[in-house]
Amino acid sequence: MSDTKSKxxxxxxxxGEREHYASSIKRGGEVILNIVDNLGDKYKVVDILIDKDxxxxxxxxxxxxxxxxxxxxxxxNTSHPSFxxxxxxxxIPNISVSTFSSVLSxxxxxxxxxxxxIGVDMPRSIVLPFYQEDFDGPRDKYAVKxxxxxxxxxxxxWIVKSFTPDANMAIHLAKTFPELVNAIEDGxxxxxxxxxxxxxxxxxxxxxxxxxxxxxxxxxxxxxQEAGELYVFPIDSTHGNFSSSEKDKLSKYTKDLHKHIGAKxxxxxxxxxxxxxxxxLLSIDxxxxxxxxxxxxxxxxxxxxxxxxxxDHILEQAL
Numbered sequence: 424m425s426d427t428k429s430k431x432x433x434x435x436x437x438x439g440e441r442e443h444y445a446s447s448i449k450r451g452g453e454v455i456l457n458i459v460d461n462l463g464d465k466y467k468v469v470d471i472l473i474d475k476d477x478x479x480x481x482x483x484x485x486x487x488x489x490x491x492x493x494x495x496x497x498x499x500n501t502s503h504p505s506f507x508x509x510x511x512x513x514x515i516p517n518i519s520v521s522t523f524s525s526v527l528s529x530x531x532x533x534x535x536x537x538x539x540x541i542g543v544d545m546p547r548s549i550v551l552p553f554y555q556e557d558f559d560g561p562r563d564k565y566a567v568k569x570x571x572x573x574x575x576x577x578x579x580x581w582i583v584k585s586f587t588p589d590a591n592m593a594i595h596l597a598k599t600f601p602e603l604v605n606a607i608e609d610g611x612x613x614x615x616x617x618x619x620x621x622x623x624x625x626x627x628x629x630x631x632x633x634x635x636x637x638x639x640x641x642x643x644x645x646x647x648q649e650a651g652e653l654y655v656f657p658i659d660s661t662h663g664n665f666s667s668s669e670k671d672k673l674s675k676y677t678k679d680l681h682k683h684i685g686a687k688x689x690x691x692x693x694x695x696x697x698x699x700x701x702x703x704l705l706s707i708d709x710x711x712x713x714x715x716x717x718x719x720x721x722x723x724x725x726x727x728x729x730x731x732x733x734x735d736h737i738l739e740q741a742l
Contacts, residue, residue, distance in 0.1 A: 430467040433458060433738065434481075434495035439473040439502035442587060451501040453713040454734070461731035466738065469495050473502060491515060497742055501710065518741045520709040524684050527707065531618075534707070541679040543704045546621040546695075547577040550586055554611045566607040570600060573607075573619045583607060586616040596622060625697040626665060627705070629718050630677045631656040632690050636736050637726065653678055656722045669696060676702060688737045691719070 435458075437451025438444055455468050471491070472480040479486050481494055488509050491498070500507050500519035507519035527534040535545045551569050559565050573581065583595040583606035592613045595606035603619075610617035636654040655677050658670045665673070673694055681690050686709055693705040712719050713730050720730050 430465060431496045431738070431742065432469055432494065433466045434469040434471045434491060434498040436471045436473060436498055436500040436502050436506055438475070439477065439506060441475055443503070444475060446587065447502045450710055451499075454499050454501060457713045457731055457734055461729070462735055465735070471495075471498065473506065489513065497738060499738075516741050518688055518737055521685055521687055524686055524707070524709045527684055534704075537683060538680075538704050541676065541683055543676055543680070543702055545704050546582075546623050548618060548620040549573055549576055551607065551610070551617040551619065553614055553616045562611075566604045566611060569607050569617075570604045573603060574600060577621050579603070580622040581606070582618075582620045582622050583610065584618055584620075585610060585613065586618040623695045623697065623703050625695045625703075626669075627693070627695050628658050628665065628673055630658055630673055630692045630694065631711070631719055631722055632677050632681050632686075632692070633733055633736065634681075634686075634688070635740055636733060637728070653681055657725055659718070659722060659725075665696070669700070672700075672702065676704075680704075680707070688740070689733070 435451050435454050437447045439447060451470075455470060458466050458468050470482050472483075474480065479488050481491070486494075491510070492513050492515060495515065498507075498510050498515055498517040500510070500517055504519050504522045504525050507517050510517040510519075527537065531545065531548055531550065538545055549572065554562065554565055556562060560568070579600075580596055580598045581603055583597055583603065585592045592609060592615060595602070595609065597603040597606045607617060607619070632653055632655045634653050655674050658665060658673055673696070676694065677690075677692050680692055684690075684707070689709060689711045691708040691711070693707070695703050695705055697703070711730070711733065713734065714720065715730075717730075723730050723733060
C-alpha cells in the first residue's frame with residue numbers, strides 16, 4: 424500500500440448552485456466513492472461541500488477557498504463551472520464541465536443552432552419554466568394552457584420530463600392531448616421546469632468519448648487538434664441493431680460534436696436514427712455516470728476496461 428504522503432490529494436466539489444444542488448451532491452458522492460473504492464492506493468479524497476449559502480467546507484469544516492492550495496493537488500468539480508474560475512485563479516488543476524458546454528446543456532435552442540453547424544438536427548421542443556402563480560395565473564388552468572401552447576408548436580407524440588435531472592419525476596410519453604395535460608401536471612406537482620420534446624421514432628444510441636483514453640487502440644484524432652487523441656467507445660446496439668456504416672456515421676458526428684463544443688474530459692452524446700437514416704441529437708452530458716450499473720460502466724467492460732480506469736485517466740490528464 425502506498426504511503427499516505429505520496430498520494431495525490433483529490434478535492435471533490437459538490438453542492439453549490441441551488442438549481443443543480445441535489446444532482447451535484449449525488450454525482451460528487453459517486454466520484455468520491457469510485458476513487459475511495461478503486462483508487463485509494465493512489466489518491467486521497469478531500470470532500471469539498473459548498474452549501475446553499477455558498478459557504479465552502481472541507482471535510483465538514485468551513486473554510487476559505489484560498490486555503491485549498493494547502494489541502495489539495497487537484498479538484499474534480501461536479502458543481503457549476505464558475506467555481507473552477509476560482510480554482511484557476513489559485514493555479515489549482517481541476518476537472519470541470521466547460522462554461523460553454525454548461526450553457527449548451529441548459530439552452531436547447533443554442534445547442535440546436537450549434538448542431539446545425541455539423542449537420543445534425545434536434546427534435547422540436549419547448550421548455551416550460553416552473554409554475555409561478557403571480558405570473559402564470561390560476562393553478563387549475565395552467566396545465567391545459569401550456570398543453571395548448573405545445574400543441575400549437577408541434578403535434579404528438581410528446582416526451583415530457585423534468586428539464587433538470589430529477590429521479591422523482593417520471594418521463595412521460597404522451598400520445599393524446601389529455602395525456603399531455605397530465606404529464607405537465609406531474610411536472611408542476613414536482614415544482615420543476617418541464618421539457619416537452621417531439622418524440623422521434625428510431626434506433627437510440629448513447630456514444631461515449633474520452634480524449635487520450637486507450638492509446639494502445641486505434642483512435643482518430645480530432646481535426647485541428649495537435650496533441651491527444653479522442654477515443655470513441657464502441658456504439659452499443661442493445662437499443663437498435665446498427666450497421667457498420669451507421670456506427671461510422673454516429674462516430675463521426677460524435678467526434679465533430681466533441682471538438683465543436685470543446686469537451687475537455689468526457690462527453691456522452693445521445694442520438695436517435697430514423698428508419699431513413701436521419702440522425703437527431705437528443706442530449707449531451709459532460710459528466711460520466713460512474714455507477715456500477717450505468718450504461719457507461721457496461722460500455723467500458725465491453726473493451727476490457729473499468730470505470731475507475733477512466734477516472735484515473737482523467738485525473739492523470741488533468742495533473
